[in-house]
Every structure is written in C-alpha cells, then in structure tokens.
Amino acid sequence: MITGSLIESFLICERQAWLMAHQITPDQDHPYLELGRLIDEESFTDEKKKISLENMIIDLIKTENKTLILGEIKKSSKVQEIAKIQLAFYLYSLKNNYGIKADGLLIFPKEKRRVRVVLDKELEEKIEDTIKRIEILIYKGKPPLPQKIPYCKLCAYREFCWS
Numbered sequence: 001m002i003t004g005s006l007i008e009s010f011l012i013c014e015r016q017a018w019l020m021a022h023q024i025t026p027d028q029d030h031p032y033l034e035l036g037r038l039i040d041e042e043s044f045t046d047e048k049k050k051i052s053l054e055n056m057i058i059d060l061i062k063t064e065n066k067t068l069i070l071g072e073i074k075k076s077s078k079v080q081e082i083a084k085i086q087l088a089f090y091l092y093s094l095k096n097n098y099g100i101k102a103d104g105l106l107i108f109p110k111e112k113r114r115v116r117v118v119l120d121k122e123l124e125e126k127i128e129d130t131i132k133r134i135e136i137l138i139y140k141g142k143p144p145l146p147q148k149i150p151y152c153k154l155c156a157y158r159e160f161c162w163s
C-alpha cells in the first residue's frame with residue numbers, strides 16, 4: 001500500500017523508498033529518527049490529535065471556518081516541497097477514498113512557521129504521477145543502487161548503504 005511515508009521517502013531517495021516498501025527496517029537508534037520522535041511528542045500538545053487512517057498518519061486535525069484542516073508537523077522547511085506533496089497525498093486520499101474535502105497545513109515548530117496546502121488540479125496530477133512511479137519502483141526485484149546525496153548523512157539506512 002502506498003503511504004505518506006513512502007511518498008516522502010520516494011521523493012528524497014528511490015532506494016530508501018524501495019527498502020521501506022520491502023520492510024527492510026532502518027537503524028531504530030539513529031539520532032535523526034530520535035529527533036523526529038521528540039518533535040512529534042513535544043510539539044503543539046494543546047491542539048494535537050494524532051489519528052491514523054489506513055495509509056496515513058495525521059499529526060493534527062481541526063476545523064477553521066467550517067473547513068477541515070489536516071496538519072503535518074515537520075522538522076525543517078528545507079524539504080518543504082516534499083512535505084507539501086506528502087500532505088497533498090493525504091488530502092487526495094481523503095477526497096478519493098472517503099469523499100472528504102480538506103485543506104492542509106504544514107507546521108514547522110522550530111521555525112514557528114505554518115504553510116497552507118490546497119489540493120488543486122495540478123497537485124492532484126502530481127500525486128497520481130508520483131503514485132504510478134512508486135508502484136513501478138516497488139515491483140522491481142532489487143533496489144536502485146545507492147547514490148550519494150546530501151540526505152545520506154541523515155538517513156537511517158546510511159550504514160546499510162555505505163558500510
């Protein structure tokens with residue numbers, strides 16, 4: 001099943017997405033994962049309502065002027081475009097699987113920033129294209145070879161790929 005985490009991984013590194021999709025688990029003690037857990041646990045406790053729905057985990061859900069808002073908490077806006085696609089995938093899944101229309105909100109607690117995400121036609125096409133590309137990738141028998149990218153030094157698969 002295509003999930004939000006898989007979309008995020010795919011847009012960072014296709015090898016990472018393949019490894020995730022094939023349940024090859026990364027190093028659970030990696031400091032980057034720990035940082036993610038801490039931000040996840042300590043941010044926005046007043047309005048946080050984490051919910052899981054088959055292929056998505058939504059950090060925050062609320063209404064604003066009768067519009068349903070899904071919030072996604074992120075460590076840094078350096079990967080804002082990727083975070084936007086991941087959140088748009090949640091909006092797309094809600095609309096197509098449950099008939100629920102919602103807007104998105106990207107939340108960067110460390111930077112005290114919030115960015116609204118609206119699912120328009122262009123974004124929907126981007127999601128559909130990304131899903132197709134992920135399906136093609138994960139049906140391959142082997143992962144793509146590792147490629148050194150700046151993200152490797154933060155990646156929990158680093159030892160797996162490079163030792």
Ligand code: SF4
Pocket residue numbers: 012013014015016145146147148149151152153155156157158161
């Ligand atoms: S270490 Fe680098 S090549 Fe390996 S999965 Fe992570 S990002 Fe991809």
